[in-house]
Amino acid sequence: MAAIFELSPRCRELHRKLTDFVENDCLPAEEVYESQVGTGDQRWKVVPPIMEELKAKARSLGLWNLFLHKGYPEGPGLTNLEYATLCEITGRCPRIAPEALNCSAPDTGNMEVFAKYGTPAQKQKYLVPLMNGEIRSAFAMTEIAVASSDATNIETKIDRVGDHYIINGHKWWISGAGDPRCKVFLVMGKSDPGNESQYKQQSIVIVEAGTPGLEIVRPMTVFGYDDAPEGHCEVKFTNVKIPVSNIIAGEGRGFEVIQGRLGPGRIHHCMRAIGMAERTLDLMIARVTDPSRRTFGQVLARHGTVAADVAKIRIELNAARLMVLAAADKIDRVGAKGALRDIAMAKVLVPNMLQKAIDLAIQAFGAAGLSQDFPLARFFAGARALRLADGPDEVHIQQLARQELLRGDDIRQKHDAIKARREQIFANNSKL
Template structure:
């Protein structure tokens, strides 16, 4: 089977433009943007933050560097998933990168849901402004009282009452729900009883963020960081009434929609994680050649040569695995692609975490402080080992596929 992990010439030129903007225009503003958090209300953008973010987005849009995630779409650049991997890696080198080019999670996944499964009204009301980068959105699946790594446990009540559905329950880790620009949620709910097959009990419903009965209880913290003003929120729904027409596809179709949404989302996270690893390795190398101790450059002390080499080799291996998973996705067979997505979902965060941690070590005390971006990068990537399914779930899927080759029994 021929596998092509390359890129068409015209898209290579496009990628060079993205890489240049990331390095020359976005990265130099990172520290100033981050320093603005907490100067005023943590959950509002300061005037300077808004100026930085919206100014960069306007530049990207003016240059046509926008919505690269629309792979195989006449609305985008017609990138393959393999080609998009290179773009996502570049965007992943800076925390602001994905949003500047309107390729940020969870919006990309939500836009795919609206595009594939939404009504014309949903597309007009929610998809259009999301594609323009005028609003943000959130995806609510995980719940505090059940093991949500098994999504058949999702239990938020969604009961039909006349022309409405009524929602009661709690969700947490609603990424982006703290953003004041977040206007709409896509919510995984339970509509079916125990009499139905377990994968036909859940549904997805579109809920405007300002619907009465929605209460944001708190931001969830990751190792003490609340990720303001984006946030991962804990939300309570109390008798929240939503028009029945907001249910996507119909009752019991939640898992079907989730698989269409989570596959691309999982691999996009991995692509960006490789970019974060590359950024950390660059910082590590520069530090090792600039800093001296015991009369030598850090690069020449201890096992630092080996550490740099191991990081380079592991990044290269992770990238190739990511590209192979992307190639399988481009073949259009979700079932065949799934185990490859699971493999990279385990490997990419693991590699990125190792590289970031080694970079922290090279910086010493500064590495865990606010004076480098490494500490924040580490917390984000550590969270990625849980987001969109923890490592153990993905390893289980990989093992089941592997064992199936050697047995006729269900594994």
């Protein structure tokens, strides 16, 4: 675990720059950003101008595309562990900071897919403008008619007809699909439904925005928040025709692609959640120690239950951070596949910790915590959604339990050996 804290001088300098950028540029811009989001239909046509200003400054500071780890020549050369410590800082301002750094989902996962599996032509056409922050993207997997937490249920059809694929499917909760800058979709569907392996039936293909048959049906809301201009949309694909060159990695490799995409992405979500929790705790402490706010003759912090809540949040937050950093370190050492157990534990623990912390903070704020005057209500919506995004709690718990229970035979053998040795020692000593 000591290696977790042995960050390079370069990472420490980036940490300093990023902290300053978030605290002095992003957080003060929150209100302006929200005021610049359009109204009505314009919510899906207007990109707040201040975002481009922030992106330009972040890029000038070298705070750009930090997420793409050192295994990729296109990235800045950081480890997943190093990026995790930086990603946390962006979580303090989740609506603005990740995008300002060109490090927001779903673009980060899609860029990694292109970097890892894309052909030279695909990289030039899609990865380069994505990494330059010129366009945005979406990842279309979740479907409206099936339980998508089990991706083998995906029903979207990808049929090959000559030199083209024809796509038919009905998706929803497609993050980023509402953004006017969204120019490319990565779409998961079944290209070989008859394959004897249920994990080789799926493929990932590229669909450009504006392709005939691609319809954005409506934006979805999360507890009333539509997250415009990016949004989370219901999307239909009706006889969408694309060239066969738009396949990612090859037919039947869809599961391989999404597993490579989701591992680091889940850790990114978790580290931003840690940052959100830190800001939540800061807001709560400022509120309960405010001398102008008193109940029953004393500041809120003097009440035992409030003080205890602050302490509990700190304990659980620090524990969650260490778990996420350990998972990021494991990905660096053995890859995302080898770190599945650690990723699953973090993905369950962190959103639950965040949701609980926000709930306690809202309680301390009273009705103000539910309002638009503070970020807690939006944070809570995001935290609750995160317990479903990239796989619900139950899927990760089931996966973790399965891996733990596989150790049963080894544990029993070890216990039997200890028992036999204990009986031998007892027999030898009873003769004395």
